[in-house]
Amino acid sequence: MKKAVVLFSGGLDSTTCLAIAREEGFEPCALSFSYSQRHEIELAAASRVAQVMDIARHLVVDVPLGRIGGSALTEDTQVPKGRSLEQSTHIPSTYVPARNTIFLSLALGWAEVLGAADIFIGVNAVDYSGYPDCRPEFIAAFEHLANLGTKESIEGRMQYRIRAPLVHWSKAQIIRKGLELGVDYSLTHSCYDPDQNGLACGACDSCRLRRKGFLEAGLDDPAGYAVRDRDI
Numbered sequence: 001m002k003k004a005v006v007l008f009s010g011g012l013d014s015t016t017c018l019a020i021a022r023e024e025g026f027e028p029c030a031l032s033f034s035y036s037q038r039h040e041i042e043l044a045a046a047s048r049v050a051q052v053m054d055i056a057r058h059l060v061v062d063v064p065l066g067r068i069g070g071s072a073l074t075e076d077t078q079v080p081k082g083r084s085l086e087q088s089t090h091i092p093s094t095y096v097p098a099r100n101t102i103f104l105s106l107a108l109g110w111a112e113v114l115g116a117a118d119i120f121i122g123v124n125a126v127d128y129s130g131y132p133d134c135r136p137e138f139i140a141a142f143e144h145l146a147n148l149g150t151k152e153s154i155e156g157r158m159q160y161r162i163r164a165p166l167v168h169w170s171k172a173q174i175i176r177k178g179l180e181l182g183v184d185y186s187l188t189h190s191c192y193d194p195d196q197n198g199l200a201c202g203a204c205d206s207c208r209l210r211r212k213g214f215l216e217a218g219l220d221d222p223a224g225y226a227v228r229d230r231d232i
Contacts, residue, residue: 001025001026001027002025002026002027002116002117002118003026003027003029003114003115003116004021004026004027004028004029004116004118004119004120004163005029005031005107005110005111005114005116005118005119005120006018006021006028006029006030006031006119006120006121007031007103007104007107007119007120007121007122008030008031008032008046008049008050008058009032009033009042009045009046009122010032010042010043010044010045010046010047010048010049010188010189011042011045011122011188011189011190011206012171012174012175012178012185012188012190012210012213013122013123013124013166013174014046014121014122015049015053015122015178015183015185015187015188016122016166016174016175016177016178016181016183017120017121017122017165017166018030018049018053018055018120019053019177019178019181019182019183020120020165020166020177020181021118021120021163022053022181023181026118027056027057028055028120029055029057029058029059029110029114029116030046030050030055030057030058030059031059031061031103031106031107031110032046032058032059032060032061033060033061033062033063033103033106034060034061034062034063035062035063035064035065035066035074035096035099036064036065036066036067036074037073037074038073038074038079038192038193039194041189041191041194041198042189043060044189045187045188045189046058046060048187049187049188052184052187059110061106063102063103063106065096065097065099065102068097070096070097071093071094071095071096071097072092072093072094072192073094073096073192074096077093078093079093079094079192079193079201079204080092080093080094080204080205081193081201081203081204082203082208083205083208090130091129091130091131091132092129092130092205094129094192094204094205094206095129095131095132098133099133100121100123100131100133100134100138101133101142103121104119104121104142104146104162107119107121108146108150108160111160112150112151112152112158115152115158117158117159117160117161118160118161118163119146119160119161119162119163120163120164120165121139121162121163121164122164122166123135123138123139123164123166123167124166124167124169124171124174125167125168126167126168126169126170126171127170127171127209127212127213128209129205129206129209134167135167136164136167136168139162139164139167140162142162143160143161143162146160146162147159147160170213170216171209171210171212171213171214171216171217172213172214172216172217174213175213175214175217175219176217179219185221185222185223186222186223188223189223190206190207190210190223191204191206191207191223192204192205192206192207194226195226197226198224199224199225199226200223200224200225200226201225201226201227202225202226202227203227207225210223
């Protein structure tokens with residue numbers, strides 16, 4: 001079975017991406033990051049999902065992005081709540097500088113070691129917060145870079161593909177696909193600012209996009225919420 005590296009946060013999108021990689025016949029090698037994020041809950045969710053989905057290789061890498069700063073996800077600053085879900089040119093403070101560039105670079109290194117030509121990432125450019133590193137143009141550019149800057153590619157043994165199967169899907173489409181593949185979304189975590197008990201805040205961008213997806217899919221969200229923001 002061919003290996004594929006899957007960037008894996010333990011959230012809704014990356015878990016669906018993991019299931020898609022397996023559906024396509026790959027052995028998914030999950031790659032998670034401890035990057036000074038505000039909480040460790042997402043890493044616990046990633047571990048839980050990987051165990052339930054019987055993922056043999058789950059690597060967690062320390063990348064202390066908090067030392068760089070510049071994001072509400074890595075600093076003790078307020079996470080935006082109650083923002084409009086309509087697309088905006090305003091990039092929120094939860095953007096982590098160059099995060100997907102850094103994560104994909106490490107995924108590429110691991111892929112080269114594993115002999116894996118495919119790297120999956122669960123970015124989405126439909127129901128998302130406006131991050132520039134979630135766009136198709138970024139994915140295409142990084143794939144070009146991957147094939148210019150690796151020994152395996154330059155010597156003709158490997159042609160890397162950056163796979164973003166969710167990039168043009170709505171959250172509802174992502175959820176339906178995951179359920180079709182047997183994903184248990186109760187194991188996943190999406191919130192940017194959970195409470196001390198691990199309950200989702202219900203009002204950050206990620207919570208609102210997740211809840212919108214479940215509503216549009218006609219399904220109940222199994223996540224635990226401290227407060228369910230009615231205005232989505």
